[in-house]
Amino acid sequence: xxxxxxxxxxxxxxxxxxxxxxxxxxxxxxxxxxxxxxxxxxxxxxxxxxxxxxxxxxxxxxxxxxxxxxxxxxxxxxxxxxxxxxxxxxxxxxxxxxxxxxxxxxxxxxxxxxxxxxxxxxxxxxxxxxxx
Numbered sequence: 365x366x367x368x369x370x371x372x373x374x375x376x377x378x379x380x381x382x383x384x385x386x387x388x389x390x391x392x393x394x395x396x397x398x399x400x401x402x403x404x405x406x407x408x409x410x411x412x413x414x415x416x417x418x419x420x421x422x423x424x425x426x427x428x429x430x431x432x433x434x435x436x437x438x439x440x441x442x443x444x445x446x447x448x449x450x451x452x453x454x455x456x457x458x459x460x461x462x463x464x465x466x467x468x469x470x471x472x473x474x475x476x477x478x479x480x481x482x483x484x485x486x487x488x489x490x491x492x493x494x495x496x
Contacts, residue, residue, distance in 0.1 A: 390496070392496060394438070400481075415458070421487070429490070439463065442459075469490075
C-alpha cells in the first residue's frame with residue numbers, strides 16, 4: 365500500500381462532507397475507466413435500481429483495483445457520473461461498504477444526460493496510487 369495523506373480542508377475552503385478535498389500519495393498512479401453496472405457477461409445489473417447498480421459498480425471497481433495490485437485504501441479520486449443526482453445516496457451507501465469514512469478519497473459528482481446504454485444510471489471512474 366502506498367502512503368496516502370488526506371489533507372484537512374485548506375484555509376478558506378469549506379470543510380469536506382463525505383469526501384476529502386485533497387489527497388496526496390507516493391507510488392505508482394493507477395487510472396480505472398468508468399465502471400458501469402455490468403456483470404461478467406456484460407449484462408446490466410439492477411435495471412432501474414440505483415442501489416443494485418451502485419453495488420455492482422463498486423464490485424467492478426474492487427476487481428479493477430485488485431488487478432492493478434491496489435485496494436480501496438489506495439484510492440485518491442472518484443468521479444461519479446449519474447443521470448439523476450437522486451442516485452447519489454445509493455452511491456454513498458455502496459461506497460461506505462468498501463471505504464471507511466476516515467479513508468475517503470477526493471470525489472466529484474456530475475449529472476449527465478445519458479450514459480453509453482439507456483438502462484445505466486451511473487458510471488464511476490477511479491484513480492489510485494499504489495506503493496512502488
